[in-house]
Amino acid sequence: MNNPELSPALQQLVEARQHDPFEVLGRHEEKGRVRVRVLLPHAEEVSIAEGGHRLRRIEGTDVFEWEGDAKQVPKRYRIIWRDDEHREHIAHDPYCYPPQLPDFDMHLFGEGKHWHAHRLLGARVHEVGGVAGVLFSVWAPSAKRVSVVGDFNRWDGRAHPMRVHGNGVWELFIPDLPAGSVYKYELRAGNGDIFLKSDPFGRYFEMRPRTASIVEAQSQFKWGDADWLEQRAKHDWLHEPLSIYEVHLGSWQRGPEGELLNYRVLGERLVDYVKDLGFTHIELLPVTEHPFDASWGYQTTGYFAPTSRFGTPDDFRWFVDHCHQNGIGIILDWVPAHFPKDAHGLARFDGTALYEHEDPRLGEHLDWATLIYNYGRYEVKNFLISSALFWLEEFHLDGIRVDAVASMLYLDYSREEGQWIPNKYGGRENLEAMDFMRELNEVTHGQVPGVLVMAEESTAWPQVTKPTYLGGLGFDLKWNMGWMNDTLAYIEHEPVHRQYHQDMLTFSMLYAFTENFLLPFSHDEVVHGKCSMLYKMPGDDWQRFANLRLIYVYMFTHPGKKLLFMGSEFGQGEEWNSANTLDWYLLDYPLHQGVRKLVCDLNRIYRSYPVLYTHDFDWQGFEWIDCHDAQNSVLVYLRRAGEDFLVVAINFTPVPREHYRIGVPAPGVYKEILNSDAADYCGSGMGNGAWILQTDEMEWMGRPNSLAVTLPPLSGIVLKREPEPEPEPAAIDADKQPDAEDAPRAKNADKRAVAAADQAVAPKNQKASTTN
Template identity: 50%
Template sequence: MSQLLENKQDILPSEEDIYLFHEGTLYEGYKLFGAQVITDQDILGVRFTVWAPNAKHVSVVGDFNQWNGINHRMTNVHSGIWTLFIPNLVEGDIYKYEIVTPTNQTILKADPYAFFSELRPNTASVVYSLDHYEWHDQKWIRDRKKYDSYHSTMLTYECHLGSWKKKDNGEFYSYREDADQMIDYVLKHGFTHIEIMPVMEHPYDRSWGYQITGYFSVTSRYGKPEDFMYFIDQCHQKGIGVILDWVPLHFCKDAHGLGQFDGTALYEPEDPMRSERPLWGTYNFDFHKPEVVSFLISNAIFWMDKYHIDGFRIDAVSYLIYLNHDHTLPSALKNKYGGDENLEGIAFIKQLNEVVFKNYPHALMIAEEATDWPLVSYPTDKGGLGFNYKWNMGWVNDLLRYMQLDTQDRRHHHNMLTFSMYYAFSENYILPFSHDELVYGKRSLLNKMPGDYWQKFANLRLLYAYFLTHPGKKLIFMGSEFAQFDEWKDIAQLDWNLLNFESHHKFNQFFITINHFYQKMPCLWKLDHISEGFEWIDPHNNEQSIIIFIRRGKRKGDYCIVLCNFTETVYHNFRIGVPSFGKYLEVFNTDLEEFGGSGQYNAESIRVEKEPYHNQPYSMEVTVPPLGVSIFMKQTKRRRREDFIYDK
């Protein structure tokens, strides 16, 4: 043991922290492990701590010792937890751990808990303190404790920072530069949240951050930690929440990363059948090891603590709860009871969600989960997995398959529109038009639409309006707001030049208008997750490919009627049932000429007749736009046409 450690027991890991780490309940491990800049009795330096239980020796190496670990060997203080205090090191010094494996090989590893890393292709960790940034989001932090996402608008803009916009020379914009141009853009378009594809350090640009080497290290591609803090701070000051994509399932095999960390399978299972993820060429995390559970849950808490993020979209949850989901191994894996469920993965998910909500009750914990596993978005004490939201990937799959059909064929597949209402309230759903739907040859939303150029845009307006009026919170991928024609190209910026073309410009104006319309319509989001917020008027009109339904808010009389026409036929004097007598106003129409439509709308208030129809006590006749959506509300003294979109 070094002389410093012999005399300074207070800089050693505490017995309690060591116990909790090995128990799988050390939830702030980032305060213990990694490179901690500390001052001990007026000696400024860095305490390094790392878990490598099977290593013969561990040293800290870097430029400060010419990458020779002889003079900076660490001490195994307890059960493979190695530590060393090195005086006079400062922020910005680079380092790695030199590990002698059980087979006497010497390997160099980046710090699993490093707060910052060298810019790729370099791979060393960087000594860094996260305590310098002065936050100004106190009001947001205070207000979000009272935020009720279930009964509020939640319209999320999913983005990849590396390809949203690029500089003329092809370089990335920094976190600060993105903050100064993206946040106002997001606000203008009516979004409430930004979801960022993973910003944890990763070696390969085209993995989009989903194959990580530095879970605690914000990627240096776009700047320093305080620059990302600035981005989040600015979002919060302007009323935008920030969600991070997070990947607790698997990690990449790069030599400096977590794989075979101490020369043995440490973060991954020892059994190659369980450690390998052939689909992505990665290693799975071993949730059977409590130290791995401590590592991952600490990481989730870290991003909320140090970066003030508001929640996570958890990647690939289906792979976490099933051993063989999309598995390509030669034989099926089984749990100890002979089943397909990943018992340790499920236990990890429940523990993760319990810990997050105990510390951050306001958090958004969103599961990307594609199976019929029940109660994903229910609390663990009610038998659920503990998330508060789940992506409705079944709805997206069905709807996009339906929308790609020729309009004359849609009548034969009408159930693809209506089936979602059988399960829409079984979970707290988010409807995601995410990057997964717009890459790898799947085409953009616009280019999925059938028909000529006009029909493609009309179909896309129809799709988007149905998306906004269907129960569930919303997410859409960047570029969709101006009808990007090509699928997402991750190595290039979005096709911003399309905004110079009339059709794309008009679609963008439609997008902005309907998003702000959605924001001020509580009946479209107050009761997203309970059946009282939705009522069919007519789900059965497959011959005309028309559906009609009611969305309701909490207050009596707060409702709207939504009519969607999925063919290019225009109907005049089209009768629909309504629940009350009086007059109705058309408050939104996707077919307005200013949006690029044909101008088929209901300009005047519509009188209701005492003629029952569609199982409603009254009815009225309306004009139905082609490939369009009309939204009607009851006329009142306080509700005037000029409050909506027609009188400019």
């Protein structure tokens, strides 16, 4: 179109190629005269509300303008227009407002030091000069034009083009726009392509399969967890119990018609259930927004938004708050290792490889068909660290579990020769990812004291949980994938063959204290043909359940914090299917009830005895009694804290072992406080529960005292030494009181008399009338 009224800048505006719409739109004053110009596609006529001046349409365009005395139009004015459907609208002109983003924040963002970039970018309810609206801002440095589109402008990219700053951040304040508005960004790339993108910093999204962002209203939620947060900041988690119930919200429970439940309903049900089981925390598979259900949330597109599948952001706040007020912590699976290629997401966001690497040898995960973040780019680090802090601060979460850390650390992760690029030193370590993880941990711990950051790291990478000032990555916990794999590989052997594989269990103690480990039986172990935990176990039904109970005793008494995936606590039969709920009907059957009751009791004992958690990460908390009886497939060990200890003995065969002798640290009477073969758990009922276990002065396993115990088949038992009874004070004849030098001899004589009486009343290993 050749229109003499159109300057080159106006021509670019009409063609939706204008890089700086504020150059030609809005109010421009010069020498006492003012020109007001607006671009309103679909408008039939336009006026200025303040003064009633009618704007003239520039022929052949949707541009309207008026020129006159500057005093006749205030700096902030409203536009009235009637559209082609004869509806009248009135709103302030977005193009008469100055830039709203603070220069200092923009400087920090460019330096990669804006740890709260979500307060700078995205869509936020905003007010300027008493006028409410929404401030939009997005980072897209290579775009030639960016517009805000939505229902409010018929998704027309010509209507609301944005202004750009020197660091590639685009912004636009749209006055009078309400919260709840649905929007996206329309971008024009350098090659002329035009496409729509969801907001990378969006806080609320449409329900899938729709993918638009929604302007979140300012939250009115009133938190009630101040006491929890105060205690968390001072909590010594290293020396306290940590037992995690891992949950996928979409398949834990559903409504009667198979519908997804709201966060509030899930919160009420989950809290009651988890409290009854005795877990300290819930870990959620990602609830960050994601378009594809079958990804379980691990292909995230909304890094600042709880998924709309289960309700609003305030519903999720209620969920967390309810957990905290009931003494349950919340951990979120968080995925900075990769992101999907969905057209509306981060992939080639501004027409270039913005968040990812351009070279697929650095920027693409072949196994998952996803893209890898460019951790060396300041703005990308801003994005990811801000996301972590957003969840910890905005939603009061108690920690994040960083997914797929190994894939971030190794440039050759799951790649053949020639498919990866070495680092600048020729190595396979991703130096930029290492720096990112160190900064992530330093910032999160500095900004939110008391939270946990866990690494799902599956290799032998050193110092994952060591402080960054010592050269470590700075994580609090590392998933012990080696322990998990070896334990499951061992237990899957038929018991008759286990004697040849005892080293698979004992090997874990060679490295158990090199990191702060968490012991996981997670969702990854019960999908994709791996079977449920129950059906990993060999043998008939009785042996399967006995093996499952046994392996849980082993996990809860082994050094390290604990994690168990939902359904495993009652012996889910089918492997996990994210499209279906758990098989809750199984709890009608005694064997499944028995597994659940054992998990409850294991959590109770774990939380009740400090020896089981105080020294999870150093040798003070563990000691072998016997790890060499491979022929009988028996392990015996201590968990201890100072002078206190528990004795754990595990029989990995279906052969009962009566009068099995074990060495113990101290003489006295011992009591069985847990037996996975107990009748209460639907076991055989064999064990030591009704027996008094008195030590013998018989050296065994290098210890001067020992016990003869019964090891039930396929079971673990836990023994506690009973405190010595205080002797009854003897009546003393005042005329025959011993003098000072005879007092010690008299005291020893009293002790011998009490011991002799005990021997006469309770011979060793005789059945007693008392119970546990």
